[in-house]
Amino acid sequence: MRTEEPRTIRLKDYRAPDFRISKIDLDFVLDPEATRVAATMKVRRTGNKSASLTLSGEQLKLLALRIDGKDLPENSYRTDAETLIVDSVPDEFVLDIFTEIAPASNTSLEGLYLSKGIFCTQCEAEGFRRMTYYLDRPDNLAVFTTRIEAGKTKYPVLLSNGNLVRSGELPEGRHFALWSDPFPKPCYLFALVAGDLGYIEDEFATMSGRKVALRIYVEHGNEPKALYAMDSLKRAMRWDEEKYGREYDLDIFMIVAVSAFNFGAMENKGLNIFNDKVLLASPETATDEDYARIEGVVAHEYFHNWTGDRITCRDWFQLSLKEGLTVFRDASFSADMRSAGVKRIEDVKFLRMRQFQEDAGPLAHPVQPQSYITIDNFYTATVYEKGAEVIGMLKTLVGNDGYRKATDLYFARHDGQAVTIEEWVKCFEDACGRDLGQFRLWYRQAGTPTVEAIGAYDAGTRKYALTLKQTVPPTPDQQEKRPMQIPVRLGLVGRSGGALPLTLEGENAIGPEERVLELTGAEQRFVFVDVEEEPLLSIGRRFSAPVHFNAPMAAADRAALMSRDGDPFNRWEAGQALATDVLLEMADTAKSGIAPRPDPIYVDAIADVLAHAAEDHAFAAEMLVPPSEGELALKMSPADPVAIHDARTALIRGIAEKHREPFEVLYRNLDSGDPFTPDAASAGRRRLRNVCLRYVSAEDTDASARIAEAHYRSATNMTDMIAGLAALSRMDWPERETAFTDFHDRFAGDPLVLDKWMGLQAGSPLPGTVAQVRALMKHPAFDMKNPNRVRALVGAFSANHLRFHEADGTGYALVGETLRDLDPINPQVAARMAAALENWRRYDDARQAQMRAELEWILKRPGLSTNLFEVATKMLG
Numbered sequence: 001m002r003t004e005e006p007r008t009i010r011l012k013d014y015r016a017p018d019f020r021i022s023k024i025d026l027d028f029v030l031d032p033e034a035t036r037v038a039a040t041m042k043v044r045r046t047g048n049k050s051a052s053l054t055l056s057g058e059q060l061k062l063l064a065l066r067i068d069g070k071d072l073p074e075n076s077y078r079t080d081a082e083t084l085i086v087d088s089v090p091d092e093f094v095l096d097i098f099t100e101i102a103p104a105s106n107t108s109l110e111g112l113y114l115s116k117g118i119f120c121t122q123c124e125a126e127g128f129r130r131m132t133y134y135l136d137r138p139d140n141l142a143v144f145t146t147r148i149e150a151g152k153t154k155y156p157v158l159l160s161n162g163n164l165v166r167s168g169e170l171p172e173g174r175h176f177a178l179w180s181d182p183f184p185k186p187c188y189l190f191a192l193v194a195g196d197l198g199y200i201e202d203e204f205a206t207m208s209g210r211k212v213a214l215r216i217y218v219e220h221g222n223e224p225k226a227l228y229a230m231d232s233l234k235r236a237m238r239w240d241e242e243k244y245g246r247e248y249d250l251d252i253f254m255i256v257a258v259s260a261f262n263f264g265a266m267e268n269k270g271l272n273i274f275n276d277k278v279l280l281a282s283p284e285t286a287t288d289e290d291y292a293r294i295e296g297v298v299a300h301e302y303f304h305n306w307t308g309d310r311i312t313c314r315d316w317f318q319l320s321l322k323e324g325l326t327v328f329r330d331a332s333f334s335a336d337m338r339s340a341g342v343k344r345i346e347d348v349k350f351l352r353m354r355q356f357q358e359d360a361g362p363l364a365h366p367v368q369p370q371s372y373i374t375i376d377n378f379y380t381a382t383v384y385e386k387g388a389e390v391i392g393m394l395k396t397l398v399g400n401d402g403y404r405k406a407t408d409l410y411f412a413r414h415d416g417q418a419v420t421i422e423e424w425v426k427c428f429e430d431a432c433g434r435d436l437g438q439f440r441l442w443y444r445q446a447g448t449p450t451v452e453a454i455g456a457y458d459a460g461t462r463k464y465a466l467t468l469k470q471t472v473p474p475t476p477d478q479q480e481k482r483p484m485q486i487p488v489r490l491g492l493v494g495r496s497g498g499a500l501p502l503t504l505e506g507e508n509a510i511g512p513e514e515r516v517l518e519l520t521g522a523e524q525r526f527v528f529v530d531v532e533e534e535p536l537l538s539i540g541r542r543f544s545a546p547v548h549f550n551a552p553m554a555a556a557d558r559a560a561l562m563s564r565d566g567d568p569f570n571r572w573e574a575g576q577a578l579a580t581d582v583l584l585e586m587a588d589t590a591k592s593g594i595a596p597r598p599d600p601i602y603v604d605a606i607a608d609v610l611a612h613a614a615e616d617h618a619f620a621a622e623m624l625v626p627p628s629e630g631e632l633a634l635k636m637s638p639a640d641p642v643a644i645h646d647a648r649t650a651l652i653r654g655i656a657e658k659h660r661e662p663f664e665v666l667y668r669n670l671d672s673g674d675p676f677t678p679d680a681a682s683a684g685r686r687r688l689r690n691v692c693l694r695y696v697s698a699e700d701t702d703a704s705a706r707i708a709e710a711h712y713r714s715a716t717n718m719t720d721m722i723a724g725l726a727a728l729s730r731m732d733w734p735e736r737e738t739a740f741t742d743f744h745d746r747f748a749g750d751p752l753v754l755d756k757w758m759g760l761q762a763g764s765p766l767p768g769t770v771a772q773v774r775a776l777m778k779h780p781a782f783d784m785k786n787p788n789r790v791r792a793l794v795g796a797f798s799a800n801h802l803r804f805h806e807a808d809g810t811g812y813a814l815v816g817e818t819l820r821d822l823d824p825i826n827p828q829v830a831a832r833m834a835a836a837l838e839n840w841r842r843y844d845d846a847r848q849a850q851m852r853a854e855l856e857w858i859l860k861r862p863g864l865s866t867n868l869f870e871v872a873t874k875m876l877g
């Protein structure tokens with residue numbers, strides 16, 4: 001049990017620092033057990049005359065301190081576990097700090113650590129303080145130079161931010177490199193890499209004609225697997241010039257892929273560091289999903305160069321300033337590279353699964369949080385994905401031209417600064433002449449609003465009156481909520497399928513076929529005139545706001561929208577809404593012990609999807625996948641994992657049975673036999689064929705197992721292999737074992753591929769999955785110290801809705817135990833994985849009690865990290 005309560009940091013307490021460090025020269029003498037760090041800083045007092053200099057530092061051995069070249073006597077400064085305080089310092093001085101650190105025993109992967117023998121750093125959010133004492137806060141911008149010294153054989157490559165100034169040989173087989181970054185930056189963007197790495201190289205000519213060298217460093221042998229990332233990088237660089245007018249600024253841009261990394265990747269200035277999972281790809285080892293992810297993350301980190309690095313955050317409460325905006329930018333890029341409609345569907349699915357769940361539970365917080373214990377816990381779906389939705393709404397409200405004017409103003413006004421979300425919004429007000437007072441609530445109010453839409457048609461007057469009501473639910477710390485400004489994009493669809501013009505009462509000209517209403521009050525009425533027939537309401541097109549759109553509608557009307565809505569996103573949405581209604585009813589039936597049967601309205605509506613599948617493979621694939629078990633659980637109270645699973649399985653079997661022939665024909669015809677290319681069209685074709693596999697093997701009989709095995713055996717790329725294995729993972733037939741063994745033996749040397757093998761087993765609905773996961777935790781490829789391994793196995797298991805919520809509590813025990821074991825090794829990752837339990841109040845009493853017990857047990861652990869303490873306490877709170 002913790003003895004002292006960790007401190008809560010609040011936005012309202014923000015104060016500018018009393019000192020500024022404008023320049024820092026770092027010198028690293030690398031050694032796995034004892035790295036020496038010498039830091040020389042130019043310090044100037046900018047605030048309170050009598051303030052002591054307080055710097056942050058953790059897990060440091062302080063060797064010496066000098067002010068203006070003179071050693072400081074020990075009685076003139078103090079240190080504790082988190083700070084260094086020096087009293088009575090001059091107004092301007094040079095501070096030298098000499099520290100020693102032990103990268104080899106750093107398992108938290110914050111600060112300087114070793115990943116497979118490669119030195120690398122992770123400084124966001126507060127890792128820099130694990131190398132030296134510093135003003136480790138994003139509002140201190142300094143110019144960095146970095147000298148790195150190490151043994152040449154083991155560490156031939158020495159990298160840091162900026163441009164290489166000099167490098168050379170030293171006695172005793174050692175060498176050095178000196179890097180200089182001319183752009184002032186906060187220390188969270190600092191990076192250092194040293195190791196034996198191979199690389200690929202390319203060049204980019206910027207819009208003003210400057211040549212930029214591009215390098216991606218990987219483990220030797222992996223060079224070809226970095227080519228797709230390089231291609232993505234060049235496309236992202238061009239896109240940012242064309243769409244945002246942003247040009248790259250240094251002479252070189254480098255990416256390094258490492259195997260041990262807490263997140264996806266990191267936007268360090270000029271030296272991005274990537275988790276190898278989101279960088280390496282080849283047709284034999286990566287799925288289409290991996291390719292798309294790599295393209296998106298490479299773009300995301302590159303885009304941070306302007307939205308994050310050149311303009312950074314004043315404090316960590318402004319995190320969404322860079323993250324929400326950069327996610328919005330990478331999503332727009334992916335939409336331009338691939339199918340915009342399908343990308344939007346994928347993003348909304350993710351938002352609903354992760355962010356809506358977070359927003360409805362004990363960890364709910366606004367896009368701009370007001371307090372935290374550790375900022376690491378706020379790299380959340382709310383800050384990232386809801387933050388991106390907020391930017392999307394701004395763009396909808398001010399239009400494309402207004403958006404470009406506002407972002408141009410933002411870059412011009414704030415380049416080189418550490419700013420706030422408020423300053424970002426102000427740019428929109430100034431550039432577009434709008435008052436966004438109410439809009440700001442999107443940053444401050446947590447909780448997912450519900451927009452209820454009731455339409456009434458009067459055939460006599462040919463008017464359609466639409467009443468929109470909004471409610472924002474109470475969330476922890478925020479009981480009272482005010483109405484938000486919600487852009488509602490909508491259309492009216494005629495019974496025969498045509499779009500009806502949207503003319504509001506009082507307008508002279510005939511209105512457009514789609515428009516955006518601004519809902520600002522708790523309830524508002526919009527009257528459309530000259531509506532020639534009773535329309536079907538298509539509301540929330542392209543998901544115009546991160547809300548629950550609630551428009552009651554007959555099943556037959558939803559089925560009509562599924563095939564006729566002019567907006568593809570809402571065709572998909574209508575299908576999801578109908579499937580959800582059908583599945584929830586089936587789950588209710590299943591609960592009472594009766595075999596559930598699907599509503600024929602939905603099953604029949606699938607015929608139209610199949611008939612039009614050739615028009616857009618990827619879109620058809622999305623239309624054919626009913627909401628996941630996890631998504632359904634968010635809509636059922638209490639959620640019943642077994643009933644939900646049985647209902648969904650029965651629905652898929654019902655659809656398969658009804659449309660057997662078209663599924664078989666599609667499945668056969670989509671097999672092109674062409675060699676693999678990662679482009680969107682080929683990926684879409686594979687995706688649809690693999691969804692068809694789900695249906696043609698739906699019965700899970702021995703014949704199904706043979707189909708799935710044949711699919712696996714004939715696959716020529718990882719996407720298809722995984723689809724075959726995923727089908728087999730549901731089936732208790734010998735083919736399953738044979739195929740999994742075959743896969744294991746083929747990829748035994750490739751941890752990233754074995755992760756997929758582990759994940760599929762952890763996601764199996766078969767009984768015995770808990771035991772299987774426990775067995776896999778003893779597999780030689782499993783490593784508690786590598787976050788990718790833990791996420792692939794235990795993370796995948798906690799997303800297995802049926803087996804994680806096993807009635808006997810063994811699933812919870814497995815995850816609870818893992819969290820307790822992982823916490824002392826890597827608290828950041830442990831705290832993130834604890835989100836598996838955030839929903840505990842949504843289940844029946846018995847399951848609630850078991851999950852609660854796991855959380856209580858976590859809190860009793862001696863030496864618990866503040867990371868896990870914060871999330872577990874809030875979950876129980």
Ligand code: 0A1
Nearest residue numbers: 124125262263265266267379
């Ligand atoms: N800024 C990175 C994400 C990131 C955040 C924290 C990290 O370590 C604690 C690492 C990476 C991004 O948005 O890509």
Ligand code: ZN
Nearest residue numbers: 300304323326
């Ligand atoms: Zn980011």
